[in-house]
Amino acid sequence: MSWQRLSYAVFIAALLVMVAAVAIRMRSDAPRDAGLVAQLVSPGPLSSAHQSFAGQCTACHTPGKGVETRTCLT
Numbered sequence: 406m407s408w409q410r411l412s413y414a415v416f417i418a419a420l421l422v423m424v425a426a427v428a429i430r431m432r433s434d435a436p437r438d439a440g441l442v443a444q445l446v447s448p449g450p451l452s453s454a455h456q457s458f459a460g461q462c463t464a465c466h467t468p469g470k471g472v473e474t475r476t477c478l479t
Contacts (some may be wrong), residue, residue: 458464464477
């Protein structure tokens with residue numbers, strides 16, 4: 406593959422990633438003042454049982470590890 410074709414392929418791939426990120430961000434249920442990452446990974450509104458934890462993600466989630474079962478059971 407020539408360098409020119411490789412450059413075009415990288416450009417098209419980057420463009421597709423950006424378009425996908427914008428589309429996901431626009432469909433996110435996360436608050437608009439949330440950061441980009443929060444908007445991309447937000448699963449949607451909290452259930453009524455978890456409303457008291459709104460904005461306190463670290464009450465259940467450990468960065469890089471997710472939710473541990475023991476956190477939910479205590």
